Amino acid sequence: MDGIKYDYIVCRYGELVLKGKNRKDFINRLYDNTRKALSAFPTLAYERNHDGIFIHLNEEDYCLVIDRLKDVFGYAHFSGAIRAARDLEDIKSQALSLAKRSIKKTFKVIAKRNDKSFPYSSDTINRETAKEILTNTDLKVDVHDPALKIYITVKNDRAYIMDDKVKGLGGYPVGINHKALVMMSGGIDSPVAAYLSMKRGLKVECIHFASMPYTSKQALDKVLKLARLVSYYQNDIIVHVVPFTDLQLAIYQHVDESYAITIMRRMMYRIADRLAKERRINVITNGESLGQVASQTPESLNVIGSVCDTLILRPLCMMDKTEIIDLSRKIGTYETSILPFEDCCTIFEPKAPITKPKADKCQYYEQRFDYEHLIEECLKHIESVKIVYDQNQDDEELF
16 A cells, blocks of 8 residues: 555455356445445445446545455455556556555556557556656566556556555355344354355344343343444344243253253254244354264254254354364454353253264153243244444443
């Protein structure tokens, strides 16, 4: 950036460039998400096309805008851009201006002539612009590893002069693949699962199972704070809080301790499945990682997930714990996740949970109490909280 004053930010698409007939839908969704994310910058003007989205800064702070854009899913990379006339002399002049304001020592010019009616080839633009910079600055050409890359794009009515690219998050625009219901526990894993769900184009809602008074208000506050932190990536989020105490107590009264966690997870999935159908959500996701705990062995995941009709996706399934922790630090949820407030999965944790449960044994234990009535009571008394992301908001204002 080197103190350069840009006219535009050029935002280039990520994976959606591979799309065919529905590419327009992806672009429109990304355009809407971008405008929402940048709502704090009211003077920005936008132009979308097949290749990318161009944002006219209109004197807004480039650094602040680009910092927010870097956390919008769907973009491969961004570049600050200076606009030039569709004229070789003006292109050379603007490229020289950009080069003079850079503190770097070596450069390379990379031109692309989108409009083939422009009378100069890409190679000619490269050579003429490089010659202008070499003649009027101390910069040296380095075609293999330049410190400064100057990109020139010539369109049918204008040209853009851009410097080095800023990496975006990639993925798909949030919401293009409909919605996911994330089972948010309050630990390290589930906020990361929410983030990765958004990256694949799913707009996230959360479901949390609270067992008051065995779980504390601080534990619920922790979950809502985690939801606020991940809502940054989609601007708002809904958290559905399920009163799980009576159902959980019934499980521990009627089920052998070794099967308690398995049955509890099956009940959670049943509730999540019914809420997902009610909310027209087509995916359930969570922070389960293969082999991490007893309820996450292949046998356990199969038996537990079998009660659910809704598609279950487990974004962390093949990740190491260290990888999950690294990502939680990157997205800013780790410090909140490790706060010492227990959730309903840990307060009644058995000493020796079964790792290879059998479906018929689960059914045997479930027949010993009226879990259907208890599930209906849970669903009837769900409290839903909508959180709209505000970076200036104190956490206490949520609760």
